[in-house]
Amino acid sequence: MPNLSHFNNVLFNxxxxxxxxxxxxxxxxNGFWLQNENFVTSEINFWNMPKINVLTYDNxxxxxxxxxxxxxxxxxxxLSWSIIWTDSNDIENKIDSLKKALSxxxxxxxxxxxxxxxxxxxxLTNSDIINRxxxxxxxxxxxxxxxxxxxxxxxxxxxxxxxxxxxxxxxxDITNQWSEYSNPIINILVNNCSETNxxxxxxxxxxxxxxxxxxxxxxxxxxxAKKNCTINSQSVDFSGRFPKLQAWLNSFRVISNWxxxxxxxxxxxxxxx
Numbered sequence: 001m002p003n004l005s006h007f008n009n010v011l012f013n014x015x016x017x018x019x020x021x022x023x024x025x026x027x028x029x030n031g032f033w034l035q036n037e038n039f040v041t042s043e044i045n046f047w048n049m050p051k052i053n054v055l056t057y058d059n060x061x062x063x064x065x066x067x068x069x070x071x072x073x074x075x076x077x078x079l080s081w082s083i084i085w086t087d088s089n090d091i092e093n094k095i096d097s098l099k100k101a102l103s104x105x106x107x108x109x110x111x112x113x114x115x116x117x118x119x120x121x122x123x124l125t126n127s128d129i130i131n132r133x134x135x136x137x138x139x140x141x142x143x144x145x146x147x148x149x150x151x152x153x154x155x156x157x158x159x160x161x162x163x164x165x166x167x168x169x170x171x172x173d174i175t176n177q178w179s180e181y182s183n184p185i186i187n188i189l190v191n192n193c194s195e196t197n198x199x200x201x202x203x204x205x206x207x208x209x210x211x212x213x214x215x216x217x218x219x220x221x222x223x224x225a226k227k228n229c230t231i232n233s234q235s236v237d238f239s240g241r242f243p244k245l246q247a248w249l250n251s252f253r254v255i256s257n258w259x260x261x262x263x264x265x266x267x268x269x270x271x272x273x
């Protein structure tokens with residue numbers, strides 16, 4: 001924008017004013033809102049890709065040739081803000097509320113950029129949140145540095161696949177079209193059953209087995225992110241290994257014993273590098 005000036009939290013361009021708080025955008029960490037009339041974001045590197053490390057090592061099974069391997073390092077996200085304040089008491093209260101909200105260092109950093117959601121599991125890595133030398137007439141500057149955990153990007157909204165009226169072994173493909181694996185939540189509604197006491201859920205080579213009496217009307221949930229299994233919200237024993245959906249094509253299998261009829265829903269987050 002040409003002829004851009006900034007006066008008291010209002011942007012002026014060609015003598016028209018624009019609010020610096022874009023209400024279409026949200027930034028939230030652990031439930032604390034970091035984008036509103038009190039906190040104004042001035043810089044963010046949210047779209048950066050993670051760094052790549054390249055390793056070399058000897059491969060004895062290949063006549064000691066050198067082999068290259070690469071892996072993604074955790075991504076660093078830097079954000080800069082200004083706290084808008086009116087007097088000394090006001091700024092002290094806002095700083096206290098900010099520090100209290102950020103006392104828990106690991107949690108979800110949620111972004112809503114225009115109409116697109118992103119959710120990233122992050123750890124706050126800088127301790128000098130407020131630098132008292134960096135202030136101006138009506139605002140106080142601070143920066144936050146987060147280290148993104150796995151996955152690097154994850155949308156709030158989930159994709160899902162559903163399978164209805166299943167009364168025999170199911171072998172279906174599920175396409176996870178996003179670029180990273182996802183830990184799905186698998187819900188099974190038991191429409192009816194007789195003498196059923198086992199359910200097996202398998203994705204590729206990883207399989208979870210629940211062995212307990214199952215009744216008509218039961219709701220079975222296998223949460224691969226939280227690593228637990230429930231029937232009607234009550235925890236139940238299980239064996240095996242929790243499966244996850246790899247990027248793109250996945251072989252999905254569900255089987256039970258004796259007579260049964262299931263509705264199955266597989267919910268999974270949209271994860272990106």
